[in-house]
Amino acid sequence: MASLDYTRPLTASGNLRRRRVVDRLMRGAATAAALAAVVILGLMVFAIAQRGGSQLSVAFLTQNPPEQLYAAGGGIANAIIGSALMVALATIIALPIGVLIAIYLTEFATARAAGPIRLALDLLYGMPTIVIAIFILGLLVVGHGQTGFYASLALAIIMLPLIARTTGESLALVPKELRDASHALGISRWRTTVGITIPSALGGIVTGTILAVARVAGETAPMLLLASVFDNTKTSFNIFGQALPNIPYEIFNLAESGGTVNVAKAWGAAFVLVVFVLIANFVARALHHRSTRMMTGR
């Protein structure tokens, strides 16, 4: 076995040169792929902003659609209000349940109980939203008619695994030492969870909830099945009594109706939705940053 000459100059030799080339190629490919994601997002936002941005006006945000289908003017105020109401109700339903599931999984469940529940959440997460929608349709809507509430239920089911998972992750990040400290003070497990663990994880919980809200705000399948029969020109707050106008269905409807005026309005509505989702994501990121800073004490 020929031993290495350790006194040789320290330049690359042997197959190190080839390894360098492979290394560079792989790094280039990975960088390009990562850039592609940014480019795709950039193109999409640019296209929507270019076509939809021109539609944006105070009237577009504050007026309802015109009475006549292809008439110019008007806006999507009723759809914005309907979407906001349904997403808010869905959050009110999903947030406490999702947080409780996460608390159960991280604070109370044995490993054997946690496994199946985690699996169920993962499967729920992967469930096509049209399936969730048809489940609600068959269970509640058929024979009773659509309401905003039923659509909210579908959205809540979609949000549930998202909130449970992000909450679970942030609860798991709370050091065991903090729970020990609380237990050593004669504080019960539940009071520890409420007083120490949840506040420590609050940033993560809020972040996850915002992301879930952003995710379901544009959810379309449930709206097609559960919130598609309404007077498109009116604003309604009657979430428990009737289907509410909403942005995803409005986009679908406008785009499908075909007239140039309507397609332009569809772009405008899409732009509103994208701006909301982007803002929500940025807020979530900022909160996440702040809460991790809080936990590390800087």
Add this chain to the structure above:
Amino acid sequence: MSNKTQTRSPYSVMDEPHSEIDAATAPVVAPLAIEVADSKDETPPSREVVFDLRDVSVYYGQALAVAGVSLEIHRNQITAMIGPSGCGKTTILRSLNRMNDSVSSFRLTGSCTYHGNDLYASGVDAVEVRRRIGMVFQRPNPFPKSIYDNIGWAPRILGMRDNLDERVEKALRGAALWDEVKDRLKTSALGLSGGQQQRLCIARSIAIEPDVLLLDEPCSALDPISTASIEDLMQDLKNDYTLVIVTHNMQQAARVAERTAFFSLDVSGGQRKGILVEYDDTATIFTRPADKRTEDYVTGRFG
């Protein structure tokens, strides 16, 4: 600190006998503790016994971690536990306030009483146990809250809401931290230095007026100056509390403790288990130990 009120109500179900060990599976280990009751020197004769451990063994699952520990811990004294790592000091310490309940494989045999009450009798509420027997951990673990809330949170929950400001101040003074933090009570406790954080954790423990304070290597993450201040503090605290400290630092035990328990690893019979080798006045342990293993350890001839 003198007007502290002790809650000494008995546990709800105290008269149940402690569950007997299955004689077939229990290892026969003679307690190695040295009798302490009739020690001849300066220890006042009428020392009140706070903890009385009789032939306590601890298992994690099938593994015997500590075997046959018998010792008495006395009121208003500092009792130190020393010994090589892995010999079960933390295990025994955490058994004293049922902190091991969260370890599902944990099992304790023998009898472990606190003021005459069996800590492991059925019906004993572990939360109530810890209410009276506080604990300070190896690494400072302040809550991610303000300095004030670190101290005030537990008293508020435990129904000690009156004069909370005073209580917080008293606890911080008691932990020799008041002067350093009195102008920044509303700032995050995580901004304190390690030594300050550890004293904050002590303040947090004494704010609920416990009876006993268990300290598990409280200085191992601290610099020598912070260590010295914690050691000074312990001398003040023993007037009001019973203290049990685990330390890997023999000098620290010699400096602070009246009584010292030396634990060691016993590897006879192919089984590694912690045992209590010798328990006596600190001076005796360090100057004329009865056991050769103790002597080897305290003179640095160990291992």
